[in-house]
Amino acid sequence: MSAEMIAKVAEYLARNILKQPQRVIRPDEPLISSGLIDSFSLVDLGMYVEDTFGVRLDDTELNADTFDTLNQLVELVKGRL
């Protein structure tokens, strides 16, 4: 299930946030600490994750300390399913 979830979020990020549909995002690639996604996009990512997986993320969790990679994000989501 994790791989599927990761692929879903990776596709969303590449297409809608980075606007580079061909861009491959590795599951262990830092997203926030690397500056790949900026703070204005974090709220979009949060909303996408909530709507797609039916979980609740608090805005105080949208930072590199809570999750920085797709692996970590998906773990966080799975813990709430």
Next chain:
Amino acid sequence: MSTFSHLLHQQYQHVPERNALTLLRAGQPDLPVTVAELLQGSAGVAQTLARAGIKPGEVVILILQHSLEHVFAYFGTILQGAIPSIMPFLTEKLLPERYRADLAALVGVTQPAAIITYPEFEGEVRAAVGIDSPVRVILLSTQMDPPCEPDFTLLPGLQRRPEDIVLLQHSSGTTGLQKGVALSHQAILNQLESYSRRLQLNDADVLVSWLPLYHDMGLIAGFLMPLLRGIPLVLLSPFDWVRNPARLMQAVSRYRGTLSWLPNFAYNFCAQKVRDRDLEGVDLSSWRAISNCSEPMRYESHQAFLARFAPYGLRADALCTCYAMAENVFAVTQGGITGPVTVDVIDREAMQVERVARPSPAAEAVIHMLSAGRPIEKVEVRVVDEHGRAVPDRQIGEVTLRSNCMLTEYYHRPDATAKAFRSGWYLTGDYGYLADGELYVTGRKKDLIIVGGKNIHPQDLEELAMTVPGVHPGRVVVFGIFNDTQGTEEVFLVAEVDTADPAVREQIADQIRQTITRGSAVALRHVHLVDKHWLVKTSSGKTARGANREKYQQEFLTQS
């Protein structure tokens, strides 16, 4: 005439128990602060600065996070008679080396005597400052003396004269950091006097702001005006707001907020990203003036904001406009206080081709221009042609101004100060027109790009891109194109490359994105690589940004 310290002293004597501000922090309880607490906390900082040998008239740079310590450090520096200047701290996006270079640039021109920062950031600041530096002392927010009774007979801040410089205001980026706007007590208090009157500021007002304090809108409108004029301030962190814009609406509702300032993109951002569940029980009927300021204002953005929040009590007449700049302390004009903001419907082509704002009854090919309102008192606005002659109403020219609240100088930059004025008039670099005494801002003379209210100098980004292998000096151009969905400009970069191999091009493009993002904190999405000789050059061989933007739009964005 008075100074900041005198005003603070008066409040301390007469209304010590009044609420000065409430600090909001995500995940923590709200923190109310009285006038007495504000002054006592600041007095602790002033005492620490005095002991560290910081003298009146010296510059102190503050690099602090959203906190009570930040507020105390600001007013503590002022009570000590020194000159505070706020610099943003390092964000995750920006490369530490880049930040150090920016800070070094600021220190080189400004020659500050001290820097106040927070413990986690001390190493970064020390690395940036180096050994042969004018900075004599780096102080940590945690090492400040505890709050103490201010001794107003001894505080050097009370010895400052109205014409002395009270603070410096920088804009972002390497270029911006080298030009600090120096403002006197007199200029700022004159501005607050005129602007308060225009806003009809009164005892029932409560100001709610999430704006960063290193920006003039956040510092003047969203911080100094309420604190010096005795209007309760509810202060949020920009970091908390951007992760959940509903925090602004929740704060307005909880504290019965009446006034806020927002850059244009924030109207779109709030309208699109605030969830219904975060608005349960929210009542926005107290909001009487929300001023759109600091980037081009869009009628469509106001409409989207109103449609989203009217069900929660937002009034249409609360939507205001403002044209402002740090060089005039803040506001030049303000619209929407005594009546709705004027919307001027003009012919699009006449504006673009003839540079005339001709009212049009048509439903198509028109632009809805939002009026920025009339100049505030003691501020004169004149729109001029390239020879400096005033143009008739409705003709587009450069906006120039004269006022009793202009900057003293660009700090330590007599060259830049001299260039900014012509016959006593400040040249804003903005294009606009006057109609019935109201100002409409149509564009910019300079190549400056404004993204989310933040000024971006294209040359900073071009220079970064030129460091990428495969990219050649002089063959890169950066410009902004307005994005209607986001309500702000987006940055585009076009570079000529030798290779035609798509894989290699993709690599170069990726490298440019990374270099720019980490070197400037500008999230660059649109990189376009082209063949040699694509870029339009001027006769002197320079890249013409405007001409290249037009060519780009025609070739790549008009496929309909």
